[in-house]
Amino acid sequence: xxxxxxxxxxxxxxxxxxxxxxxxxxxxxxxxxxxxxxxxxxxxxxxxxxxxxxxxxxxxxxxxxxxxxxxxxxxxxxxxxxxxxxxxxxxxxxxxxxxxxxxxxxxxxxxxxxxxxxxxxxxxxxxxxxx
Numbered sequence: 591x592x593x594x595x596x597x598x599x600x601x602x603x604x605x606x607x608x609x610x611x612x613x614x615x616x617x618x619x620x621x622x623x624x625x626x627x628x629x630x631x632x633x634x635x636x637x638x639x640x641x642x643x644x645x646x647x648x649x650x651x652x653x654x655x656x657x658x659x660x661x662x663x664x665x666x667x668x669x670x671x672x673x674x675x676x677x678x679x680x681x682x683x684x685x686x687x688x689x690x691x692x693x694x695x696x697x698x699x700x701x702x703x704x705x706x707x708x709x710x711x712x713x714x715x716x717x718x719x720x721x
Contacts (some may be wrong), residue, residue, distance in 0.1 A: 594685060598678060601628060605674050607681035611688070613695060618643050621664070621691075623681040624671045632672050634665040634684040638698075660698045664691065667719050 592605040596609040604625040611619045618641065623634040652658025664684040669676045682687040684691075 594688075596681065598674065598681075600674070604672050605677040607666075607677050609681070609685060613638060613692070617695075618647060618658075619691070619695065620680070621684055623677050623684065625664075626666075630677065631666055631668040632680055633663055634680055635661065636664050636684070636695075637661045638695055657702055660695045662694065663710070 594609050594611055596607055598605065598607045600606070606622070606624040608623075608643045609621040611621070613619050618639045620637050620639060621634065623632065624639075625631075626633050637649055639649045640659065641647055649661070651661070664687060665680055667676075667680060
């Protein structure tokens, strides 16, 4: 697997860690660890973004449906304080799960492709079928 660069920084919302990995030529996995803004805790999420022809990254939300881009909470904890060390440790633990995350991404897009093909087949059959 390629080298992953992680950027750890602090802003008005506290400490954050972000890593990016190219999944393929058009997909980028963004792994983000940060304090939960509404509520309590520290959350690490993995989301896949697609690059269009111009290089702009886009993420389509599925709202529980079969389509949309990959998005999952990898870890959620409720430490007493969200310090740089706590953020770094949780982010590294998520990075250690990268092989499992990459398999989940592959499975997700296989399901999305299958669902799209099913819908396309049903539409084609309904267009041909007599009313």
